[in-house]
Amino acid sequence: MPDELVNGKQKNISSIESIARSPYLNKGTATPSSTRNALHLTGILPPAVETLEQQKKRALVQFRAKSSCLEKYMFLAWLRNTNVRLFYRIVIDELEEMAPIIYTPTVGTACLEYSHIYPFLAPPGVPDGLYLSINDLPNLTQIIKSYRPYPSSDSLTPQIAVITDGSRILGLGDLGVNGMGIPIGKLQLYVAGAGIDPRRTLPITIDLGTNNEKNLNDEFYLGIRKKRVSDDEFYPFVDAVLKALTSVYPNLLIQFEDFSSEHAFDLLAKYRDNLFCFNDDIQGTGAVILSGFINAVRLVEKDIHPTKHRILFFGAGSAGVGVAKQLLEFFKIEHGMSEDDAKKLVWLVDTKGLVTCDRGDKLAKHKVYFARSDNEGRQFKSLMDVIEYVKPTALIGLCSTGGVFDENILKRMGELNKNPIIFPLSNPMVNAECTFEDAMRNTGNRVIFASGTGFPPFVEQETGKIRYPGQGNNMYIFPGLGLGAILARPDRITDRQIYASASALAESLTTDEVEQNFLYPAIQRIRRVSAQVAAAVIVTSVDEGLARNPEINSLVKQNLPECLSRSGEKWQKLVKYVEEKMWDPNNEKLFTCETLVEKSKF
Numbered sequence: 001m002p003d004e005l006v007n008g009k010q011k012n013i014s015s016i017e018s019i020a021r022s023p024y025l026n027k028g029t030a031t032p033s034s035t036r037n038a039l040h041l042t043g044i045l046p047p048a049v050e051t052l053e054q055q056k057k058r059a060l061v062q063f064r065a066k067s068s069c070l071e072k073y074m075f076l077a078w079l080r081n082t083n084v085r086l087f088y089r090i091v092i093d094e095l096e097e098m099a100p101i102i103y104t105p106t107v108g109t110a111c112l113e114y115s116h117i118y119p120f121l122a123p124p125g126v127p128d129g130l131y132l133s134i135n136d137l138p139n140l141t142q143i144i145k146s147y148r149p150y151p152s153s154d155s156l157t158p159q160i161a162v163i164t165d166g167s168r169i170l171g172l173g174d175l176g177v178n179g180m181g182i183p184i185g186k187l188q189l190y191v192a193g194a195g196i197d198p199r200r201t202l203p204i205t206i207d208l209g210t211n212n213e214k215n216l217n218d219e220f221y222l223g224i225r226k227k228r229v230s231d232d233e234f235y236p237f238v239d240a241v242l243k244a245l246t247s248v249y250p251n252l253l254i255q256f257e258d259f260s261s262e263h264a265f266d267l268l269a270k271y272r273d274n275l276f277c278f279n280d281d282i283q284g285t286g287a288v289i290l291s292g293f294i295n296a297v298r299l300v301e302k303d304i305h306p307t308k309h310r311i312l313f314f315g316a317g318s319a320g321v322g323v324a325k326q327l328l329e330f331f332k333i334e335h336g337m338s339e340d341d342a343k344k345l346v347w348l349v350d351t352k353g354l355v356t357c358d359r360g361d362k363l364a365k366h367k368v369y370f371a372r373s374d375n376e377g378r379q380f381k382s383l384m385d386v387i388e389y390v391k392p393t394a395l396i397g398l399c400s401t402g403g404v405f406d407e408n409i410l411k412r413m414g415e416l417n418k419n420p421i422i423f424p425l426s427n428p429m430v431n432a433e434c435t436f437e438d439a440m441r442n443t444g445n446r447v448i449f450a451s452g453t454g455f456p457p458f459v460e461q462e463t464g465k466i467r468y469p470g471q472g473n474n475m476y477i478f479p480g481l482g483l484g485a486i487l488a489r490p491d492r493i494t495d496r497q498i499y500a501s502a503s504a505l506a507e508s509l510t511t512d513e514v515e516q517n518f519l520y521p522a523i524q525r526i527r528r529v530s531a532q533v534a535a536a537v538i539v540t541s542v543d544e545g546l547a548r549n550p551e552i553n554s555l556v557k558q559n560l561p562e563c564l565s566r567s568g569e570k571w572q573k574l575v576k577y578v579e580e581k582m583w584d585p586n587n588e589k590l591f592t593c594e595t596l597v598e599k600s601k602f
């Protein structure tokens with residue numbers, strides 16, 4: 001939107017077109033007659049003036065008529081890029097149906113196909129996210145400044161960026177620039193799940209090449225066609241991108257997403273203390289699984305003392321190690337265990353078997369901390385061997401290999417435990433280590449279950465009872481964590497804030513959800529849950545003396561003990577305050593052509 005239009009000085013055709021075409025401003029058939037007249041849109045639109053509800057009803061009919069999930073994904077992407085309000089009205093109201101399309105599993109399919117479907121996701125000129133390639137190194141700041149997803153002279157700046165280099169997209173491996181679907185999908189959940197204003201979200205994919213031969217040989221691949229650069233180029237480039245981003249947007253929260261594990265750990269270690277950032281796969285996943293684990297431990301507490309759990313991780317990458325580290329905090333904080341004792345409750349398995357100090361290979365840096373030295377020289381290669389050795393109470397899959405928790409493994413877990421805790425957390429669904437149905441059938445319906453991608457409910461044959469699986473996905477954490485951080489504005493994200501987010505999520509279950517043995521709250525309640533998570537992050541950052549937002553400090557400081565206990569009237573008031581800060585597509589004041597008409601006195 002040219003400045004002149006907003007100032008009401010010029011009403012030319014191109015300005016009108018830019019309103020009509022802006023996904024953030026136009027309301028399509030819901031544009032009232034007065035606005036149509038003022039903006040000379042009469043004739044451009046059919047005569048009927050509809051409500052948002054009518055538009056939603058029509059869109060849902062079209063959406064549900066699509067014959068594949070990928071088509072549904074493309075339909076929603078087009079809707080988002082032509083009418084943001086309508087898109088979010090639908091996603092928020094129908095989140096249970098929409099999340100598997102805009103997020104895992106379908107976003108995985110979309111990423112695999114991204115270069116093929118790209119032109120059909122948005123009208124020309126409407127950007128889907130910011131691409132920064134290694135060739136852009138000299139011009140990063142200028143490119144970042146020029147990226148304007150919506151035509152408006154409003155001084156709104158992005159508050160949250162999700163950045164990937166496409167090197168480990170879900171469990172699908174290196175997808176290069178096709179990974180863009182992930183930052184976009186995550187940020188849609190920030191809007192739907194935590195009410196971040198969509199204009200203030202910034203999806204970023206950095207392109208440093210790809211080692212994916214299929215992409216390199218694909219005539220339609222849209223990234224640069226070369227192998228990934230070496231670390232000597234990788235780290236300085238990421239550094240230059242982060243410096244350029246923070247110079248243009250000093251308060252921007254940066255979420256690292258789906259970087260290959262070595263880089264993910266290194267980048268987090270390098271930036272966690274001097275940049276407003278966190279890593280979703282290490283810390284977000286750590287927090288969400290800790291939360292589900294806390295509730296699982298509660299369910300089996302009468303049979304197993306919390307400090308007697310034996311937790312086996314199948315997969316020792318950024319997610320496996322991130323979750324294992326987060327669980328240690330639980331044993332230390334809630335059960336007073338020493339770090340060494342807590343560490344003894346955890347075993348890691350990777351492609352070479354049980355991770356031990358004397359295995360004979362050079363362990364990646366992030367595995368060393370958990371490498372066992374009590375194996376008396378014995379090595380265990382197969383998962384079943386490790387299970388026989390460890391006798392786990394909990395089996396956590398983060399290995400990106402579908403079906404590895406097979407019938408034998410599941411049955412054995414059922415024999416070893418009254419209620420085995422089994423979390424196949426890899427994404428998308430094809431990579432899940434087992435299905436909910438298999439886990440139920442092979443454990444006599446006794447499993448305590450959560451998966452990364454949601455599975456359908458299971459009907460118990462004998463009783464007809466419907467059992468609902470948990471969805472242990474970081475989408476329950478990052479929206480609330482990000483919102484809390486944006487509101488409180490600490491200069492960094494700390495371990496205490498992450499732990500608070502996990503613990504608040506665990507506590508967010510309603511009485512009804514607790515009675516049904518849920519590990520996670522119902523997805524339909526995500527905004528309320530995100531408000532609780534955000535409030536916990538806010539309180540912690542105030543308690544740490546890191547919050548820089550004066551309004552938040554004055555709101556929380558005088559009620560700190562009550563807010564820290566997350567109970568009572570003051571805590572509820574804070575949660576409500578957070579909820580009231582959330583963006584809603586029905587709020588007419590936020591952005592529509594009417595606001596512009598008012599401003600520009602057409």
Ligand SMILES: NC(=O)C1=CN([C@@H]2O[C@H](COP(=O)(O)OP(=O)(O)OC[C@H]3O[C@@H](n4cnc5c(N)ncnc54)[C@H](OP(=O)(O)O)[C@@H]3O)[C@@H](O)[C@H]2O)C=CC1
Pocket residue numbers: 168169170171172260261280281285288314315316317318319320349350351352398399400401404425426427428431451452453472473474475
């Ligand atoms: N539910 C959720 O919210 C989240 C789920 N995830 C999912 O977790 C998965 C892993 O992510 P991440 O840790 O970053 O990925 P990585 O690729 O870094 O780690 C995968 C790990 O699994 C091991 N592995 C792979 N195949 C096998 C096998 N057949 N047997 C034993 N071990 C195996 C690898 O071993 P080695 O080290 O020897 O190569 C590695 O340690 C992905 O599918 C991702 O989608 C991630 C984040 C959040």
Ligand SMILES: CC(=O)C(=O)O
Pocket residue numbers: 169170171258280281426427452473474
């Ligand atoms: C959920 C997520 O972040 C992942 O699978 O990588």
Ligand SMILES: [Mg+2]
Pocket residue numbers: 170257258280281
């Ligand atoms: Mg991820």
